[in-house]
Amino acid sequence: MKKRFLHVLVLALILLLAACGGDSDTGGDSGTSDNGGDSSSGEGTSDGESAGEGEIVEIEYWQYHFDSKVKLIDELIEEFEEANPGIKVKHTTFPYDQYNERVAAQVPAGRGPDVINLFYGWVPRYVDSGYLQPLPQDAFPHDEIESEFFPMVEAVKLDGEYWTIPTAVRTLALFYNKDLFAEAGLDPDSPPTTWDELVEYSIALTKRDNNNRLQQAGMAWEPSQQGHHWFRDALLYQAGGQGLSDDRKTILWDSTPAGLEAFKYWLDFPTTHGVAERDFYTDDVTAFRTGHAAMNVDGSFRIGTLQNDAPNFEWATAPLPMKDHRSTQSSFWSNGITSGVEGAKLDAAVKFLQFLTTDEVMERWLDEIGELPAKESVALQDKYLNHEIYGAFMEQLPYANAHFFVDESQERDLVIQAVDRVLLQNVSPEEAFEELVEETQKLFDNYWANR
Amino acid sequence: MSKQMKSTIAYTLLILGSVIMIFPFVWMVSTSLKTALDVYTLSIFPENPTFGNYLRIFQDTLFGKWFINSIIIAVVTTLSVAFFDTLVGYIIAKFKFIGKTIIFIAILSTLMVPTEMLIIPWYLMSSQFGWVDNYWGLLFPGLMTGFGVFLMKQFMEGIPDDLLDAARVDGLGEFKIFWKIAIPQVWPAISALCIFTFLSNWNAFLWPLIVLESAEIFTLPVGLSFFASGEFESQWELIMAGATITALPLILVFFLLQRHIIKGITLTGLK
Amino acid sequence: MAETTTTTTSQPLKPKPKKRKSRLTLKQSKYLFVYSCLLLPLIFYITIRFYPTLYTFNIGFREWNILSPEKPFVGMENYVALAQDPVFRKSLWNTLIFIVFGVSGQVVIGLAIALLLQRINKFVGVFRVIYFIPYVTSIVAVSWVFRWLFMNNGIINEFLVNIGIPPQLFLNSPDQAIYIIIGTMVxxxxxxxxxxxxxGLENIPKMFYEAAEVDGANSWHKFKxxxxxxxxxxxxxxxxxxxxNFIQVSFTQVVNMSVNAAGGPLHSTITIVVYIYQLAFRQYSMGLASAATVILFLIVLAITIFQMKVLSRKFDY
Incomplete structure (x- = not known):
């Protein structure tokens, strides 16, 4: 009898020991659990002896994991710490797909960053829940932001305050396969510039096999990728339509015929013109990259992969084809300060943000990561505007739109749903469009009602 | 039908099935041997086979550490689950006591809440007790499972009561009866339990990702998840190499353990 | 059995109470064994499993967007909202389809494979490994492969066209996608x-088969x-x-295989777990997600109890 309890007891003890062992590990670890950036910066502070005289302020910075971003931020932190002895920045990253879960788990536990990198479309929610504090106006005066940064940055201005500030932005442009252009007898150096040309070109670039199955798509077309952005922030405005009312409460897509016109134009690629198919080579990016789609509307963030993968064809970029007006979609990740931060930490966080928005950092951000500078004076330099690949993205920046999302994932799903209704359920584009406006308006009503 | 013919049919069916079972795996391995450029050529035999993706994983990550961490976690939880779940399953199957049904249903009901929804309270606990970023935090949720208790209960019920009573008559202590009489009877089920527990802990992703902070203590799936996917796209050749590396030890573990899905000692002296 | 106990006690002084006492000891020792063995597991389940579950259930009656420190109590509001939510109803229905087709599929085919494997004597280990391989293959990797197989211009449509059947939408079709995903899960x-x-088969004593053979039973009869x-x-x-498992695992599978990574097209593949996940971590509505978790919990509990009641047969040895 006793012996059997002994067994159980011993096991229980082992488990407890494991627990305690684990505990003591944390004690040692938690202070030093940083990424490479910090360990190297340790050297930086130790030779800047001045660190000894004042308290060392440590702030924590969060962003999602993307190799080149992590590398650059690590370098920047090192430089920042050298220039500001007494401030240490702890840099933490998570895989993009689990960013939300991580935030969700840590915030209720009272852990979390002092400076956080957020997609601009998520900012309203973070502001509403009181997670962020407004950027101090003495360090980031509004007139300065508004005169120096591109107007899209206003998407993160809520309740008269700026809550986050970006280093870099991205825009959509037309990617095209020069080899396929040449093959179809089109001039590889004069990409389509208007809506009509885009259709003409894509028809010329489409190939079908004997069974009338798509072999080469003139246009890649994927609403779930950049497609919904193309419609919402580019096509709609190009046709002369409007996005949101000034108070951001009303969806104005259907206030002019332009909205429906844009929606139909967009849907005509897979339907009327038959130059595109959803799910063709699994998605638009793969179809373009493998040379099965001749053109694609995609973001500046794709340049890096296309350069790395070096597909065996020549490609180029061009501003989005336009109708009556110019427009493109833009989006950005931006840094904000969380609400509990105050005193010396707040000063440090502000300094860090100011550092991340200097002209020099913006230029390096473009060189290393390929995202476009958020300030006009930096982006619109001749060396960038004339760049053979970045040029197309840069020149569109002044008229780029960043939709004010109240719920990024749901708004995206609604556009996809509208497309599905037309393509799969034979609903008329008019009806689907009307539903889309209605449902999106509901999300906005809901958002404003809860504020 | 002759015995010969029956076994020929069995083999034919099994071989046909094998093709379907193994094909995606083969594709995965083949993609892991391709260069980024060849990923989309979709041929089963890579044109320019390369170990470059594996080399990148070995060189650019803390692969060795993650591998060892994964082994530690999987082995410790498997031992704990095998012991406790078997014991609890045995007790529920073979004893009558107050609260038995409720305890069983309650334990089983723990399987009915998605892990995603337990992350926040678990993290709150971990943060309070200092379990964040260490082994204990990593493995505490998996030390016992409703799955194992249920599996072992079902198999323990198959043991004839007479066998256990006979042992009691012989003066064996209760724990000895469990250890010496009951366990050998359900050896196949215990082996199966070990396989599944090892596997699910080896592959565990979401909770480890949330509770771990330092790269040194990452498990393999967590570490590799940082590696190949981003906001907009995935590097499939690297993902496939990572998936292959993660799967190979499991295949080995299964290969070694599957032999034990055969009764250890034939103790059917009864009847 | 009681007699055995009495005969082994060798004190004849007060036979009756003694008898009762020694009986109690046997019972007591059983109880002692039962509860002492259950002690650690119960502590574990209560603290690590039940407490967090109750935490979630509690959130189900609150409005909480995770980021904010306040979680005001809203009563049944979340449940009402879910009841009126067509996507949630759709996810319930889909979950049911997942269970009915997925579970019957895997149980029947799984049993068939196990029976086949019992019939052969050579390469048993190899076949077991081969049939086990899908289970260790990463879902993300598998989904990618299947998406290539099933895409519009993929191999399977190629084959269909060649034999004169029009190409199918497969994962893009609101009618077909769910069954393809169920198929890969099976x-x-x-x-x-x-x-x-x-x-399980190993646990069946061989002598039963031998006995049946003596009675002249054929294979089908033995099986039955x-x-x-x-x-x-x-x-x-x-x-x-x-x-x-099907309910839980459906998450990764649906997210990786559905066309919009969220249970599309037109919510035709969304399951409760996927929806809970979206509510919690995409829309940050922890209250709604928790309420949906409670509903999921009750449904699964009901299904489980139903299955156990209907399926369990006492077999006399």
């Missing part, structure tokens, strides 16, 4: 079911009167765990 779960059934009844606990386990 494919992946077969290894699991095979192992469970192999263990020996294998099935004696395998009953295993089948119950397979069905119950299969259902529960």
């Amino acid at each position: 494919w992946q779960a077969l290894g699991f079911q095979m192992v469970i059934f192999l263990a 009167s020996v294998t099935l009844p004696l395998l009953n606990p295993t089948i119950v386990f397979s069905v119950v765990i299969g259902s529960i």
